[in-house]
Amino acid sequence: MAPRKEVTLSLFTLILLAALSLGLASFYRLPSLGTRPMHTDEAILGIKLGEFWQTGHFQYDPKDFHGPALHQTSLLWAKLAGWGTPETWTETDLRLVVALCGLGVLLTTLLFADALGRYGTAIAMLLTAVSPMMVYYSRYFIMEMQLVLLISLTLGCFWRYSQGGTRLWLILGGCALGFQHATKETFVLNVGAAFAGWLVARALVGEFVPRKGNSMSLGPSRAKGRPTRPWLWVAVPAVLVSVAAFSNGFRDWQGVADSFTTYISYLERSGGSGHEKPWHYYLMLLVWHKDTLVWSEALIVGLAVIGMGYSVVAEFKNTGRQAFLVFLSVYCVVLLSGYSFLSYKTPWSILSAQHALTLLAGVGANAVWSAMPGRTIRWIFNAALAVGLYHLCDQSIRLTGTHRNPQFEYSADARNPYVYSHTQKSLLKLVDEVKTFVKAQAKAPKIQVITRDVGWPLPWYWRTWKNVEYLDKLPATLDGEVIVADTEFYDQIKAKIPADSYSEHYPYGLRPGIILTLFLRKIQPTPTTVPEKLDAAPASAVNDPTPLSNPPPSMVPPEGTISKQPIFSPTLPAFPGGLTPQP
Template identity: 25%
Template sequence: MYKQQKDRASLIIAFFVPVLIASLIRFWDLDLRPFHSDEGVNSHFLINLYKTGYYRYDPSNYHGPFLYYIGLIPTYILGFTDFSFRLLPVLFGIMTVALLYPLRKRFGAMGLLTAGLLVALSPSISFFSRDTIHEIYLIFFSLAIIVSFFLYSETRKSRYIYFAVASIAFVITIKETYIITFAIFALSLIIAYCFEVGLSPKGTRYARFKNIFTTFASECKRHRYAVGISVGMFFLINFLFYSSFFTYYEGVNGILRTLKIWSKTGMHTGGHAKPFIYYFKAVYRYEMPVLVLGIAGFFYAYRQRNKFTIFMAFWTILIYLIYSLVRYKTPWLIINILLPLSIMGGIFINGICGILKRKWHYAVFYPIYVCVIGFLCYQAIKLNFINYDDERCQLVYVQTKRDIYNLLDRLKSLSDVSGKDLDINIVSKEYWPLPWYFREYKNAHFWGRMIDNLSAPVIIVDKSGEDELKKKMKGDYKKERFILRPGVWLNVYMQKGLYEGVFGKESTSKTSAQPMAKVTRDELEPGLVGNFFHNVECAGKPFLTKVENGLISFTYNDETKKPYRSPFGIKWEGYLSITQKGMYKFATKSDDGSFVYIDGNMVVDNGDLHAMRYISGVVFLDEGFHHVRVEYFDAGGGAIMEFLWTPPGGSEAIVPANVLLHKRENSSQK
């Protein structure tokens, strides 16, 4: 009796601890990370569906309809908020952890606890559980199919037939990769049964093999009503979703057409093509505990050789091989691999606990166990709450930068004066997920191309359209720049009168700057203060601060010669000593982007990702000390930067070190 109570308590702990941890890490600060561009597109479809009831499945575009229809539930209850839009992925991420509980008999309390913790704390799974894309729904229902199958094999209860078939139907409504999932499940199951038959005595193998089919036939006959209802339910679920609930019957034809379309996409060599080793590198770098325990689970599965462990082992192996062979790779697909790998880790720990007999065994095992799980927790926290937009991280893929919040703050300040009917023209080709963030601005127009008669109070353009914009823009504007995602900078033009009325008058002219007041030569020392960042936007805490006493000029032709790993950004600040007033030309020659600001005004805009490029600008300067800020970033490949000037009556040269100064209190190195 006591042992039963103890076992029950252990199982309860093994269930609730991972679920609570999964809930905490997924719900905490859910709106911290800006929407990914894919989330922006998905939110666009959801908003249209909510407001108009209109959704048409297009097999060549944006996967299945499940995400949009299920997303209506929190939207109706909570409205349009970041939290409501991401609520269901969070809940499905938590339920994926909870769904391991029905498998408790397969790997015991410690196995259940371990598998649950690995899924709950996996940096990849937790990261994409906080992101409204299709993948988390896919792995939940994939696991539901497996759980239903093995529960039916244990109990022979018809309700698990319903659960399995419903899950199969929902997987089809989620994403076209269902065909990969089903093929892997079928092949893994065949291999598991072959192992089971192969382990039988030689004289009984044919009978055992034949018995598989006779058992299947008899079970179908015994549960014929459940099978018939399940088949009807399968077609009904798919018909409802793909026909947009009887409003677009053409969508049903797309169920099979999409396989042809996405099979071509999967093998294309475009921007998403990655090498075979791509997923292994990600697991090795961010999921080491899952990788080590999962691989160890294979050896235990081979020793145990029952149908469940063999199935799980081949599910893991096959899904890794197939996803690695497909050339089209994105980091969120990795969670399809990590789910069975985590279960294999639980299988291994269950086996280890079975051989722990003495106290010193436990004294060695538990500290190691806690350290391993603790390290995984650290990795998950670091990714989800610190490095969530750091492009150096393989899992952070074309992620919208936190700088977007600075843009939103700017627009909010303008709209507080002019109202939510502020006219905004977005002529940038790249703008997702801005429609989600601009949803309350009634007159935000997303053209995605250049238009005529640009006179709106706010105009947003990317670098490629800026020259054309300047020809068509009417009136006087102030310009600020923000990074949308790696390689995509948005230049935001705000009408000068509105800008200065809200933020203050910074200068009297676009081409004139004044010397900084209250700065004397005695306060200054040679060199500019350089702050070095692990990102291209020069944001956050610098990893290095030092005084640059020499020229701002360097050339690194490849990654191996760089002193810092790409991507990185550098911001040099200080004062420019001007002894002769007149018109000065400043320029940068850089690969990738660079900018020069004199007294807060941008003089050189050489931004964006590009090969070595020369851009210049002119400004009139009086004698004195002028604040100067030079920014540079490198996203990869060669790194080249030269800061140049042409003083009045002189020739172009690198800005000499003797005119670059900084305040004494800023000179301490870190």
């Protein structure tokens, strides 16, 4: 049976939809990057980036914090963009680096255009542009989005080489592979899944040979003959890039050794380490999560399943294309299964699997659209697809902090399934209140932060202040003009400080279940001398304890010494002692 002729888009329509995708992706990724409070991970990475800027040396910790690649990328961008010193950096500066990586992921879809089909490529780009998970973590200063970009670039380079590209594609793919290792150690799961996909594709289909007259081939034709050892053209640049990154430019070889010993720590943490989730956690995250709203990327998953089935059972003129689609299907299933098998789960961990699902969703959409009999039915399918895209857009706008209705803003709300152990927005109120207090002082006040995890992300917000102590237990002396403490230390602090010396301000949410109280030392009024002669009142009135109805300014308590009624955030968890949040 001859393969069914595939219906395709014009090149102009593909370019138009690609431009639309880029516009949507920019709209959801770039505005208001600084409105969401810093997550602890973002704050730690921001501080480490500042140290890297100042010292020129990245201190790799094999037990945590991941590789140097994101810091190196950020440092390069900082130099090009003219950030200035770390004291002047903003949350927007840091997150813009990741947002640009997110746009890069979108553009790498074009490397697979001849595999996905023109229609499939356009749909995959649109889905990538508005996917809530892709949008949210493209605004998040952590390693994952750069890792996804490098993975997509690596696979795209290898596909382009298999379709007639030069050895430069192998070199570029090898460099991207090495930088993956320097970005995050979990890249080995992607390598393992890719190897499994390659084995199955070779067994079921055969070689990834190009189709003659391939109209979507990107890159010049390969020189005569294949290199006898093509893997060397990948391995050598991969090793060089990885070693250069971990060794700080071939200067610190301990970092290179630690990049391998780190996997001992990862094996220990794979059991959960406080992040244990059931095996179906990621599936539910992608397909169905209801908390006030229905959060779902079921459109992507459903189309991806169709794409997987089409890759296996359809007949292709180009067997190389089928080999790649089978590879991509097996790679996606193995990768998602591997992450689901591990007890340790965080929502951003499966971004690379979700990206593979999005590419396969383009394949599925292309298969359905091509199978539609007649232009009218295809327009109906396009309309249904547009409704699904609108639902994704509606979710994405709620994640960005730019929704015109504040009630629909979920950028740091625990009801957002992509929010994980996130800093509460009320912490920004604490930061502003302390900033106002500090500005009113003649000299820099002493600040004591007393929490079990030393108050992250406060060290980021107060990184320019030198007189700050971050403590994980109650100190012998409580002498700070500003004291920030969680509920665990509240009673002990109240017992140690004079009751009339501090004003209390609360509650502020550090993270779910961690509530902070702010103590500000009251400004003592300057003593005034009683005049020898009182013309306006009899001498007995000097010792009269009755308050004056119109006291002179010198007797009015300074502003801020009386605590205001506490304001409760509706997104905070239940408070200790049965307190109920009020709107």
